[in-house]
Amino acid sequence: MKIPACIYEAHKKEFLCKIDSENKTVSACAKRTVLKSNQLVPGDKVLLEKSGDEYQIVDLIDRRNEIFRMIIRERKKRITAANCDLVIITTSVSKPLYKQGVIDRFTTRTFQWDVPAIVVFNKMDEFQNEFDIDFEMRRFENLGIECFEVSAIHPENPSRFGRGSFKDLQNKLVNTQAIILGQSGIGKSTLITSLSNREVILRSSEIGKSGKGTHSTTWADMIDCGTFRIIDSPGIRSFSLDDIFPEELIHFFPDLLPISLTCQFSNCRHESSSKGCAFYGGGTDPQTADIIESRLLSYRKIMEEISKTPAWRKKRNKSVGSNLCN
Template sequence: MKGTVYKSTGSWYTVKSTEGKIYDCRIKGRFRMKGIKSTNPIAVGDVVNFDLEQTGDATLGVIYDIEERTNYIIRKSVKLSKQTHIIAANIDLVFLMITLNKPKTYTIFIDRFLATSEAYDIKTVLLFNKIDSYDKDELAEVKYLAALYRKIGYTCLGISAKTGRNVDQVKEMMIGRTSMFAGHSGVGKTTLINAIEPSMELKTAEISEQHLQGQHTTTFAEMYDLSFDASIIDTPGIKGFGLVDMEKEEIGDYFPEFFALKQDCKFNNCLHIDEPQCAVKKALEADEVSWSRYKSYLQMVSGEEDTYRFDDYDG
């Protein structure tokens, strides 16, 4: 039988068959993906082949094969630095949710996420949430960041999951697609999903006033079918985003504005650091390239803090 993984707990998988039936499945033996040392060899969104077996009164599935992925979003496992964690697979669109405070989303996190989505060919939309709660200066900062990323080519949208502002535009982008919502705990992922599909009534939690961070209400990634020809993958809050399998020579290729200038550099293997006649450095000095993006790039090239604790980051 064939089906799509809708939930993964690490040892058991909820699979929806092509006929629309739901099965609890496990992996057959020591299942490993070729070339990937992952804490979760099968991820939500994967298309798998499985057999059924009878265990007492229960019918369980045994996954024996996974079909080739069109893409996946992956990061280094924070606790197991030599392994990776596949967040989800076969994604049409990722919504990266960003908040200025409670919790604060730093540009280093945004840039690492965007570089990874570029590397794995996943379209990403930036959602600046909680705009109903910002003062004049904070709204100006949102406009500045949105202009920065729009200039690069990313779609940016200011929303309020709480009041419903611009939620209809998010919903419109989701039609006919499998979308994933990502971001730190507390940015409002679950609140937004409830606003999009109120009948789901997913559990939310208040921000911790002590640490100004969100509480982890989503324990495992899980896919949901919606009422308007769309599917969503809700994910646990991401604290750090370690890069995977990126050579320092190719990281600049995942910054679209750097890649566009690469051909004008004197050396075709230019790292845009201290090489002469570098087009990226020239554009930087002319304020045609963002200094915050360049700072993120330098940290990524240096391999600094691959598994970053973004709540500790003050840059």
């Protein structure tokens, strides 16, 4: 008899699995044929077989989606997690300070992964108006990405800018399997602890003198928070988008895509010197012109970066799993 289960923790040869039909977590090894063709990651749905007291993973069920990145040097795809309903892109508003470029890279990836995302601004208890948070939120909302403003250490604080509160965030997560992503030290683990109403206490660590995190979470593991589950992940160190082909980038900027379709030439580079470029023809909606301008800057920056890698190096072939995010 095969027993359906979900992987919570993936180590080299041992996997912590939760059996779907029972509230029971078991440790299992994996059949060689399964390991040979796949790397197993948190969120994976598998089939187990029991012999005596031992469980073995005998099958991997097809993934709905993968949270991955490409190592183009090695031509490998590294998978961090699978079957996510939602990506919680998290940022801190102070120590470490908010960086728009980093969040734009995350949204580019979530559109590539084809997984819905939200943006959570954490550490709102320390916010001193260092940047125009209302503008930033409008930027993401224009992309269809809902924003939340919370304090993981003071979850009872009301939202300051009328956006999603801590409670709204908890409600948003009900019945989902989410993954939390963001730089080190922004409070991912602390936030999961609060979202679980402190039913699970995760390890977190102090911010160093440089204002950066210390990479206290080192593995991506699934955490049960009662009505939802979240995969905690290590802070991202470097975040290359080099595997993306220049011609596909615009599809990961769905706010710019419809405007770009009205440019005179289909290979338009959307620069002020580009002939017949819709972005410079005064054709954009005045209500969102400032947002579009700032997003276009981001698009051009990423475009410049990914154009440096020749297309033949971007080939996506081999796939390996990796529990490490960085």
